[in-house]
Amino acid sequence: MSYGAMTCADLEFFLGGLAWRAVYRSCASNTYTALCMSYQHLLAELDLGFTRLRNRVVMGSMHTGMEDRFWHYPKLAAYFRERAKGGVGLIVTGGISPNREGWLLPFGGTLNSVFDLRNHRLLTEAVHAEGGKIALQILHAGRYGYQPFVVSASALKSPISKFKPRALSVAGIAKTVRDYARCARLAQRAGYDGIEIMGSEGYLLNQFLCPRTNRRDDQYGGSIGNRMRLACEIVERVRAVCGERFIVVYRISLIDLVEGGNTWEETVQVAQALEAAGVTMFNTGIGWHEARVPTIVTSVPRAAFASLSARLKASVKVPVIVSNRINTPEVAEALLAQGAGDLVSMARPLLADPEFVVKTAEGRAQEINTCIACNQACLDHTFRNQRASCLVNPRAGRETELLYRPVPGPQAVRSVAVVGAGPAGLSAATVAASRGHRVTLFDAGASIGGQFNLAMRVPGKEEFSETIRYFQSQLQRHGVDVRLDTRVDPALLALGAYDDVIVATGIVPRRPAIPGIDGPNVLSYVDVLRGAPVGARVAVIGAGGIGFDVSEFLLHRAGDPLPMPRDAWLDEWGVDLAVRERGGLKAPTPAQPPREIWLLQRKAGKLGMGLGKTSGWVHRATLARNGVKMLGGVSYREISARGLKIERDGAQDWLEVDTIVVCAGQESLRDLHPADGATAQAGGPRYHVIGGARVATELDAKRAIREGAEVAAAL
Ligand code: FAD
Ligand code: NAP
Ligand code: SF4
Numbered sequence: 001m002s003y004g005a006m007t008c009a010d011l012e013f014f015l016g017g018l019a020w021r022a023v024y025r026s027c028a029s030n031t032y033t034a035l036c037m038s039y040q041h042l043l044a045e046l047d048l049g050f051t052r053l054r055n056r057v058v059m060g061s062m063h064t065g066m067e068d069r070f071w072h073y074p075k076l077a078a079y080f081r082e083r084a085k086g087g088v089g090l091i092v093t094g095g096i097s098p099n100r101e102g103w104l105l106p107f108g109g110t111l112n113s114v115f116d117l118r119n120h121r122l123l124t125e126a127v128h129a130e131g132g133k134i135a136l137q138i139l140h141a142g143r144y145g146y147q148p149f150v151v152s153a154s155a156l157k158s159p160i161s162k163f164k165p166r167a168l169s170v171a172g173i174a175k176t177v178r179d180y181a182r183c184a185r186l187a188q189r190a191g192y193d194g195i196e197i198m199g200s201e202g203y204l205l206n207q208f209l210c211p212r213t214n215r216r217d218d219q220y221g222g223s224i225g226n227r228m229r230l231a232c233e234i235v236e237r238v239r240a241v242c243g244e245r246f247i248v249v250y251r252i253s254l255i256d257l258v259e260g261g262n263t264w265e266e267t268v269q270v271a272q273a274l275e276a277a278g279v280t281m282f283n284t285g286i287g288w289h290e291a292r293v294p295t296i297v298t299s300v301p302r303a304a305f306a307s308l309s310a311r312l313k314a315s316v317k318v319p320v321i322v323s324n325r326i327n328t329p330e331v332a333e334a335l336l337a338q339g340a341g342d343l344v345s346m347a348r349p350l351l352a353d354p355e356f357v358v359k360t361a362e363g364r365a366q367e368i369n370t371c372i373a374c375n376q377a378c379l380d381h382t383f384r385n386q387r388a389s390c391l392v393n394p395r396a397g398r399e400t401e402l403l404y405r406p407v408p409g410p411q412a413v414r415s416v417a418v419v420g421a422g423p424a425g426l427s428a429a430t431v432a433a434s435r436g437h438r439v440t441l442f443d444a445g446a447s448i449g450g451q452f453n454l455a456m457r458v459p460g461k462e463e464f465s466e467t468i469r470y471f472q473s474q475l476q477r478h479g480v481d482v483r484l485d486t487r488v489d490p491a492l493l494a495l496g497a498y499d500d501v502i503v504a505t506g507i508v509p510r511r512p513a514i515p516g517i518d519g520p521n522v523l524s525y526v527d528v529l530r531g532a533p534v535g536a537r538v539a540v541i542g543a544g545g546i547g548f549d550v551s552e553f554l555l556h557r558a559g560d561p562l563p564m565p566r567d568a569w570l571d572e573w574g575v576d577l578a579v580r581e582r583g584g585l586k587a588p589t590p591a592q593p594p595r596e597i598w599l600l601q602r603k604a605g606k607l608g609m610g611l612g613k614t615s616g617w618v619h620r621a622t623l624a625r626n627g628v629k630m631l632g633g634v635s636y637r638e639i640s641a642r643g644l645k646i647e648r649d650g651a652q653d654w655l656e657v658d659t660i661v662v663c664a665g666q667e668s669l670r671d672l673h674p675a676d677g678a679t680a681q682a683g684g685p686r687y688h689v690i691g692g693a694r695v696a697t698e699l700d701a702k703r704a705i706r707e708g709a710e711v712a713a714a715l
Contacts, residue, residue, distance in 0.1 A: 056343040057344060066079070089343070140204040140205070298463055380614055440498075521535075602632075692704065
């Protein structure tokens with residue numbers, strides 16, 4: 001199999017090997033533009049015969065929460081309009097159920113009657129006004145639905161919903177096919193350019209396709225020919241009611257990553273049958289939601305699964321959309337150039353930066369606000385039933401609410417000092433300057449980024465450097481006066497005669513009062529992440545996000561390549577891209593931890609419960625696989641040369657460790673604020689305190705960046 005000048009093996013090497021790392025490094029450094037490409041593949045039109053897409057960028061489906069409530073449709077329209085204006089070729093909406101049984105949540109979004117048309121037209125008209133195209137995703141959740149009407153191929157409960165499904169009868173299947181067709185036809189009447197049928201991630205159609213969930217003995221169960229009958233009938237019926245001049249995307253699961261998933265041969269058979277049934281193009285999905293292999297979090301190597309799309313592309317004639325962990329135009333362009341797909345799907349990267357495409361086309365790729373795959377404001381919100389937004393772009397999902405209006409005239413320009421160039425200060429400085437204010441940004445350190453400079457040293461979080469690179473580009477673009485190596489005090493502020501002072505000085509690590517805490521064997525997480533020597537047996541005090549990160553950092557061996565090469569990552573998680581066994585799983589490589597680690601917290605119960613819903617399990621699994629002992633309900637009694645004395649369940653014990661690392665949370669640093677809660681002197685500057693400086697408890701970068709943007713939007 002060959003892709004232009006490259007073979008499949010070359011492509012795998014390119015993505016997992018040196019060339020890829022060169023691109024990665026270049027993105028994180030000032031040499032970024034030196035390796036910039038022309039993006040000719042990514043920006044090329046796609047002629048589908050009956051319609052054209054203006055480029056190869058597909059905004060993949062992303063549930064925002066706004067689709068579920070009719071009163072949110074004007075906001076949803078504004079959200080899509082910004083992405084269409086930013087140049088996306090094809091937008092796919094969040095999942096809309098074809099009927100009540102298919103709801104993901106009670107009263108989820110539907111398009112099953114003419115009364116829904118008005119709301120949906122708001123979306124299609126907004127996108128078309130900006131020259132874009134939009135497809136409605138039809139998603140039937142099957143047994144993943146979190147509501148009592150759930151149905152599936154067989155009556156088998158999923159591990160991620162408490163509701164046991166009812167097995168669809170043959171009549172129920174026929175009705176489901178009609179419901180899909182009705183939804184597609186209504187989508188066409190609402191002005192959508194097409195639909196995407198969600199056939200991956202373990203939803204209903206996947207549940208019919210795989211023996212894991214399909215135990216039927218009728219014409220819809222047993223052989224793969226029977227298991228794919230429902231998907232084929234749906235595509236045929238949709239094509240029949242919508243005609244030939246309508247985009248029908250089918251999102252197919254390329255690797256299920258669960259036992260009882262399909263084999264590669266079956267997947268190809270399904271794809272070819274769906275192609276014959278009338279699919280316009282395939283989007284690709286990786287892994288079921290219940291899979292215990294991460295597929296999109298930060299630690300997943302970029303484009304880790306792209307070789308599977310390349311294999312599918314070789315087996316079908318219609319275009320294939322490559323997906324998963326593609327978040328820069330360099331990676332997207334390289335994938336298309338090497339034949340891994342015909343289009344690239346990016347969902348979260350378009351949340352992070354609606355102007356991704358236009359910046360790429362204008363040679364401003366270094367200005368893209370890159371999605372760092374943290375899931376903190378998008379998927380974690382969705383799972384908590386909150387509106388999705390984005391950690392690095394707090395305007396996402398709030399396009400009509402958080403407005404960065406240009407200052408109305410020269411007399412409205414304010415002179416603003418921002419103290420602290422961490423995420424909060426960077427966000428405030430860049431938004432204020434983009435509006436036209438005169439901004440001076442100070443930091444005591446030698447570089448911008450604040451704690452993100454530590455976060456990016458954690459294995460799997462290297463991409464946090466992208467956020468610093470983005471802010472650097474914005475400081476330059478908007479002419480912010482940046483003064484590094486400058487510790488600000490009240491006298492320095494007085495010299496500047498500022499109208500506004502934004503205090504974004506962040507935090508100081510907490511040092512708990514444990515006897516012996518000042519001993520030479522005690523380090524703070526800051527010391528450790530900056531490279532202080534750490535012994536072979538370690539106790540980590542505090543199991544918040546940073547305690548987990550530091551433990552992962554300590555499992556890394558000096559000299560191991562970072563970011564982790566794709567093949568090593570696949571071996572670690574037991575993924576076989578050849579899909580030799582059902583679901584593409586294999587035995588994971590046994591861990592060989594370089595250290596013995598105890599991760600401790602005072603709270604009783606399981607550790608890491610405060611971590612994100614969609615990423616916490618990955619951190620817990622990584623530590624567990626590496627033998628990290630995670631203990632809750634611990635009291636710290638004493639530290640000495642012997643180690644750390646703890647008490648647990650009434651019994652005292654010495655952990656005989658070489659090093660104790662303190663990750664016990666943080667306290668606000670806001671000594672610059674004239675007086676906590678008091679207003680500043682009359683005639684003096686207005687003070688605003690944001691980020692960690694305002695409240696250290698439960699601080700994360702999502703809040704820091706949002707507070708910076710909000711304060712600057714209101715100046
Ligand atoms: P900071 O980032 O602390 O920045 C404050 C800045 O102010 C510093 O650069 C400091 O030098 C400067 N400063 C202080 N005093 C002065 C002065 N007098 N004059 C001039 N400059 C001064 N958050 C997440 O949301 N997700 C994560 O996955 C995540 N991972 C993390 C991993 C690690 C290892 C660490 C350490 C943090 C992580 N965080 C994460 C937390 C996140 O980095 C912080 O919430 C965020 O940095 C807080 O932003 P801030 O701007 O308020 O403060
Ligand atoms: P944190 O999440 O608040 O955790 C602090 C830990 O220290 C807790 O385990 C706490 O547990 C313990 N602790 C608190 N006071 C203590 C004391 N006096 N003595 C001993 N232990 C004490 O804070 P963090 O880990 O420093 O992280 C800071 C912020 O960064 C967090 O809000 C987090 O959201 C963010 N972050 C997020 C991620 C992520 O993956 N999303 C990663 C890193 C950081 P007990 O009180 O039970 O002992
Ligand atoms: Fe990406 Fe994180 Fe923003 Fe989600 S919240 S879009 S994962 S940067």
